[in-house]
Amino acid sequence: MSKKWKHLVAICVIGGVSWMLVQSPSVDQYVTALKSQSVSVVKKNDPLLEEIKQKAKEYEVSPKNAMIDSVWKTVPGYNGLKVDILSSYKVMKDDGVFDEKKLIYKQIRPKTHLSQLKAAPIYRAHPDKPVASFLINVAWGNEYIPQMLSVLKKHNVKATFFLEGRWTKNNPELAKMITGAGHEVGNHSYTHPNMQKLSSSLTRKEIQETNDVIKAVTGVSSSLFAPPSGAFRDETVSIADELGMDTIMWSVDTIDWQKPTPSVLTERVLSRIHNGAFILMHPTESTAKSLETLIVNIKKKKLHITTVSEALKEERIMH
Known part of the structure; x- marks a missing residue:
């Protein structure tokens, strides 16, 4: 038999089998069931x-x-x-x-x-998003970190800790305690300089060395950069962007370094709280004593307290 005839026979066989399958009662029943299901739904x-x-x-x-x-x-x-x-x-x-x-x-x-x-700095999440984030800059205040972590854990809240590189190198156990508790960590420069006046090469060095030490100590790669004291220039932001980092600022300031009473700090924050708020704080006695009150009252305002990265996501908060 020639190849041509073999090919025609094969086509006929396949066609016949296909026809029998389509005519099969079981196939007909399946198609009918599908039709009835779709009719029952809509x-x-x-x-x-x-x-x-x-x-x-x-x-x-x-x-x-x-x-x-x-x-x-x-x-x-x-x-x-x-x-x-x-x-x-x-x-x-x-x-x-x-x-x-x-x-x-x-x-x-x-x-x-x-x-x-x-590249441009970010001061808050989208104003329609019902979230708030704690930005905790860490270069000192070791004695208050365990208490703050305990309060955050009690209320199932995750914060974003911006770690100074030098501090991370000298306090690896505390740095690991922060990441071990599931909190986000960002970059707060290596030596806490005025980055607005820093040269390009030194700016890059400050950010990169901090990324390196945070990665070495915690295993975490940082993607957020908070310039010390909020001092920066456009080139600072551009260099951070080149290193794959967003420059994060704040929209609500505790001014906790002035050692306000807990009641003053709490009123300062709650009177200014808003959708998408980035709340700046440090590990101080004032903040440690105010943190629980802040969390409880922010939640009463129907705001979800999230990390900075979560707050920046486009996903809506669905109640």
């Missing part, structure tokens, strides 16, 4: 389905693009919301009544993301 012209479709627009929120603001500098993006009509219908269909509490949403990402922006 009925044509179902009044409830039509109501969900009509009302969906009322509950949808447009995504917010990351942007550079003239005042706040870098503003992260924030996801929008779109109603998942079929999923919402499925959870409401048994009762047959529209219930906004049962709406199912899809998060819609913005078109412009933080990574696409030019």
